[in-house]
Structures are given as structure tokens and as C-alpha cells.
Amino acid sequence: MSQTVDRALSILPLLAEGPADLGQVADRLGVHKSTALRLLRTLHEHGMVYRQSDQRYRLGARLFALAQEAMENLDVREIAHAHLVRLNESCGHTVHLAVYEENEVLYIDKVESRYPVRMYSRIGKPVAITVAAVAKLLLADLPEHERRALAEKLDYPMYTARSTPSAAAFLQELATVREQGWATDLGGHEESINCVAAPIRGADGRVVAAMSVSAPNVVVTADELLTLLPLVRRTADTISGEYSGRTPVKGTSA
Amino acid sequence: MSQTVDRALSILPLLAEGPADLGQVADRLGVHKSTALRLLRTLHEHGMVYRQSDQRYRLGARLFALAQEAMENLDVREIAHAHLVRLNESCGHTVHLAVYEENEVLYIDKVESRYPVRMYSRIGKPVAITVAAVAKLLLADLPEHERRALAEKLDYPMYTARSTPSAAAFLQELATVREQGWATDLGGHEESINCVAAPIRGADGRVVAAMSVSAPNVVVTADELLTLLPLVRRTADTISGEYSGRTPVKGTSA
DNA sequence: AGGCGTGTTGCGTTATGTGCAACACCCATT
DNA sequence: AATGGGTGTTGCACATAACGCAACACGCCT
Numbered sequence: 001m002s003q004t005v006d007r008a009l010s011i012l013p014l015l016a017e018g019p020a021d022l023g024q025v026a027d028r029l030g031v032h033k034s035t036a037l038r039l040l041r042t043l044h045e046h047g048m049v050y051r052q053s054d055q056r057y058r059l060g061a062r063l064f065a066l067a068q069e070a071m072e073n074l075d076v077r078e079i080a081h082a083h084l085v086r087l088n089e090s091c092g093h094t095v096h097l098a099v100y101e102e103n104e105v106l107y108i109d110k111v112e113s114r115y116p117v118r119m120y121s122r123i124g125k126p127v128a129i130t131v132a133a134v135a136k137l138l139l140a141d142l143p144e145h146e147r148r149a150l151a152e153k154l155d156y157p158m159y160t161a162r163s164t165p166s167a168a169a170f171l172q173e174l175a176t177v178r179e180q181g182w183a184t185d186l187g188g189h190e191e192s193i194n195c196v197a198a199p200i201r202g203a204d205g206r207v208v209a210a211m212s213v214s215a216p217n218v219v220v221t222a223d224e225l226l227t228l229l230p231l232v233r234r235t236a237d238t239i240s241g242e243y244s245g246r247t248p249v250k251g252t253s254a
Numbered sequence: 255m256s257q258t259v260d261r262a263l264s265i266l267p268l269l270a271e272g273p274a275d276l277g278q279v280a281d282r283l284g285v286h287k288s289t290a291l292r293l294l295r296t297l298h299e300h301g302m303v304y305r306q307s308d309q310r311y312r313l314g315a316r317l318f319a320l321a322q323e324a325m326e327n328l329d330v331r332e333i334a335h336a337h338l339v340r341l342n343e344s345c346g347h348t349v350h351l352a353v354y355e356e357n358e359v360l361y362i363d364k365v366e367s368r369y370p371v372r373m374y375s376r377i378g379k380p381v382a383i384t385v386a387a388v389a390k391l392l393l394a395d396l397p398e399h400e401r402r403a404l405a406e407k408l409d410y411p412m413y414t415a416r417s418t419p420s421a422a423a424f425l426q427e428l429a430t431v432r433e434q435g436w437a438t439d440l441g442g443h444e445e446s447i448n449c450v451a452a453p454i455r456g457a458d459g460r461v462v463a464a465m466s467v468s469a470p471n472v473v474v475t476a477d478e479l480l481t482l483l484p485l486v487r488r489t490a491d492t493i494s495g496e497y498s499g500r501t502p503v504k505g506t507s508a
Numbered sequence: 509a510g511g512c513g514t515g516t517t518g519c520g521t522t523a524t525g526t527g528c529a530a531c532a533c534c535c536a537t538t
Numbered sequence: 539a540a541t542g543g544g545t546g547t548t549g550c551a552c553a554t555a556a557c558g559c560a561a562c563a564c565g566c567c568t
Contacts, residue, residue, distance in 0.1 A: 008259040009300040016323040046263040059324035067321035069270040070313035
């Protein structure tokens, strides 16, 4: 829509791959060096881009700060956090909170396992959408057509033998999940890791977030993990209640 | 420099404060609604901005992903992490890793205290630059003129009675820190919290990051915390060694 | 010294972004 | 139902503001 902004923003993912100098940026954008320079300068002024000592450009600090601030303003997160911590204290495993946004599912909070073996995941990181338990819950609640369209568009990487293999299988799984009101991922992302998840709903019943408990086989078996399901669901319901009870909108004045 | 990009980027911090609708954005930018709309659309296409169900705009998922990716590409962080965890395991307190960038100091990694009382801080959040122990180390290593210029430009908020009160006092403190090769913050940010910190250096001796151990008075006294100094310094030195041995690129100046 | 590879600047051209005004829409209110 | 104020959206004529160029400045290597 806006060519200049479009180009400027295209620089960011490019720099996310690693530092680059002016020439490289200009080339990959397909513009003149002088143009790239002006764009980079503007990005720099806003702190989105940083110039390291060797003159190459990196993503800048403001980016972190922005992501940070945005995250803290998510009200589901704020409400849920204390409950996630409590759940972690009572079961000891890693607890995640995730939301759906624009064809992606991403973690917005995480409480680390107390066991030495930890899962790799990071707040802000997009989730393996076709297999994660939280993703299933979030997608299962999408309107029919949107869900179907998305399912067709996705890739179905076989992380393990138990990964969801196809759109058809995925839609089937989503139907089950929607009906039962909870979801699992039993070794579908990493062979030895299992998760159980439950949905958090807003006042209108729509799923606004999902939470999960994850643990590796070496700590508890899948069956043992499933015994936590009632606790997870109860926690999710508590959060739902608190979330929908509260004033849904925040202050609009500035 | 580039007006359009400048305006577009100005939208982001604005949205970081909370969701806003088209009119609000246009007003605060001082542009016509149609202009704001085009900018927002471009931001949207790049996933930097998300349109929630009530039509208001929020910061988008790509922003998190970018911040995430950028963070993971910081090689100091990658190298340091395991050591930070180990230090945390041996002393139990909160461990931070911070870098300096463009007049700001920010945390890029954190390992939580094992004690129930935890500090408030977050990865990506800018640090209280005039009092934090890690900030002192990072600023102490700046070239003379830059350090002086920055010190003059800063505010010196009195978080507590022990906060650094003025540029002069700050520069004095930085001189001490530079000489001794480590730093503390004894209740300068929050009355009851103390920190000890040590620098991480690149191959050329320049300080590239700083790490600290923090604990509240209720857990250990300042004196007890100081007994950890040798351990902290040793850890920092180990990281320095690994960092400068490894990366063949970077820091070829001087 | 020379030459190459950077990043940087000023400038004329025109594509590009702009504000306007009219339109479409939703929802409260009467 | 009809009205009216509040949104977000579109098309267009105009001139601003972004573009590429070509020349320059600087550091680095031979």
C-alpha cells in the first residue's frame, strides 16, 4: 500500500537473520543504496535498528521494548499469570499460555518446570501450529470457514511419527477437541514430550487463550500427565471467570 | 528523514500503550484519517499491527517474533546462558545479563531466583541506567567523551536515598568501577535489593556485556552477597574467554 | 601512490503519499 | 422506521516527498 513503509518494514525480517551492511540491504530490497540508507536512518532514529561498531546494521533495542510493553498490556496474560504460577507450584511442570493471532499461535507466557529437564520454547515464539495442544484449542474455536481455509493453507511437517499428517486429519482432530473441550499433544512435536491443555474463554464463550502443562516422558508418563487434566481445566476455568467478570475494555482516554 | 516511514513507526509506541482506533491514531499523529489508514494497512500487512475484533489496532505478532529472533542471534547471550544457569544453581539468586546500546542498557537474559521473593524485571526492559550495577560496568567502558556526554544528558531520579544523585557523582562512581573491574548496586534502585556485577569482555578487552547477581535483604545481607563476588567474576571471565575465543568476526576496531 | 570497496551528499524528476470530500456502514435514539 | 452521529473506507487532483543518479569522501589493501 505505502511503498516507502513497505520497503522499510521489509528490512526488519531481513536483519533478523543476522547483521547486514548497507549494500546487502539495498540489494535484497532491490533499491538504490541511497534509498536504503534513508530508510535505515529512519529506522535507526526510531531505535528499531542499531548500528554496530563494524558499521553493519542489527535489529535495535526499541524493538524489544515494544514487544515487551505490548506483551504486558495483554490483559489475559496479566490475569492468568498468578494462576499459572500456582499451577506450576502444585505440579512442578512447565506451564504455557498462548493466543491465536492472524494465522499464528504464539506463547505469551511461560512458567518454567522445576525439574532439571526443560522444554525449549520461548515467549513470543510462534508455536508448531499443527501439533501443539494449545494450538488445537485455539483453532478449534475459529469460525468454520476460517478454520477450514487455514487448515488447507498450513504445512504439516512430520516432527515425529505422531505429528498430524494432513489437513483432513487436523480438522478431524479439531472437531474432537472442540467437542471435548480440552486437548493433548502426545509426542507430536518432540518424541518424548507430552502436553495437556485447556481453553480460556471470554464472556461470550469464545476461546481467547489456551494454557497447557508439558512434561517429558522421563519425568512422568503420558498417563500420569493426563491425571492433571482436571486441575488444568479447573485453573483455566478460574481464569476464564476472572477474565469475563472484569470490565472487558480498558481506559480509552490518553 | 523519511516522513512516511517516520510516521508509520511513530504509530508503534503509541499502540504499545494500548489499543487505539483509527481516529485516535490519526489525531495523535497529526495526519488525516485516510493517511493513518494507509499507514496502518501497511503495518498490518507486515504483521506489525493486529486488528482486534472491535476494530481497534494492537501491536502484532510479527513484532514479538522479530524481537525474539533478534535476541537469539545475539551471540553473547547464547554463550553466556549456560553459565548463568549454573551460577543460579550454585547460589540460588536472580542472575541477569545486560548489554549497552545507544544510550540504553537492557537486560537480554535472566535466570529467576529460586527463592520465593523475586525481583521485578523483564528481558527487553531498559534498565535504571544511573544505578544498576550492570549499567555502571557498561558505561564505565565507553570512550571518555561519549561517557561524559551521556552522563550529562541523563536524569538522576532518586529511587531511594542511595541512588546516584548527579552526573558528577555518577562519573565518579564510573571511574571507581572501571578501576576495580566490578560494580555493585546497594539499595540504589529498590531499598531492599542489592546486586553485584562483573563485566564480560570481547577479544579486544572492550566490555560487551555485564552480568549480575541480585538478592533482596530479606534473603541475604549486602555483606553476604558480596562474598559471591569472586564467583561472579570467575563466571564472567569464563564467558569472556569463551566469547573471545569463539567468534572470529566482530570487534576488530582499536 | 594508486585503486577498490565502502558509506555519504545534493540535486532534478516524477512517482508517491497526501488531504479532501463524498460515501458506506453500524448503532443508538426518537 | 427514520434520523443522526459515530465510525471506517474510497477516488481523485495536487504537490510534496521519496527516488535514482552521479559525484564525492573515506578507509583499507596492494
